[in-house]
């Protein structure tokens with residue numbers, strides 16, 4: 001397992017997580033992710049492998065449709081940091097752009113068919 005650290009742009013929201021490795025990324029084509037253009041972790045991170053720290057009230061959520069997924073964002077800088085997945089509540093995909101050491105936009109990508117989920 002490798003440990004990664006991520007944060008929103010202003011630093012009010014920080015998170016660390018462990019996954020085997022990050023060798024590719026995922027984009028989702030749903031109505032929300034198309035607008036965000038976010039590059040996400042292809043791996044879903046279980047609750048015991050992620051730690052989230054945020055300054056008071058900095059973390060907000062957005063929900064739509066069936067409202068089963070929670071899309072988290074920093075309400076100070078507006079960056080979407082991670083999403084609690086619709087299929088596995090408590091499990092997360094993270095915004096790989098939030099990880100400084102990672103060249104997220106240059107990873108090979110798969111497209112997730114969120115539009116038809």
Ligand SMILES: [Zn+2]
Nearest residue numbers: 008010074077
């Ligand atoms: Zn922020």
